[in-house]
Amino acid sequence: MGSIFKPKMPALPPVQPPPETPELTDEEKAEIKAEQDAIMRRRKGRKSTILTGPLGIQESEETKLKTLLGE
Numbered sequence: 001m002g003s004i005f006k007p008k009m010p011a012l013p014p015v016q017p018p019p020e021t022p023e024l025t026d027e028e029k030a031e032i033k034a035e036q037d038a039i040m041r042r043r044k045g046r047k048s049t050i051l052t053g054p055l056g057i058q059e060s061e062e063t064k065l066k067t068l069l070g071e
Helices: 026-049
Strands: none
């Protein structure tokens, strides 16, 4: 008896094909590549300025060497 009172499922609309992607010119491709390269340089540059980690300051062996002016 439960199927008598159940609402019927409406028919699904037809599936539309995806829109075509526009072709990019060589100039547009070069601009996009330049923007992505700039983003990667900025990301890499900021990470290289951080000298501390979970264990504290991480110095390289060259900076630990004594100099002529003291330690």
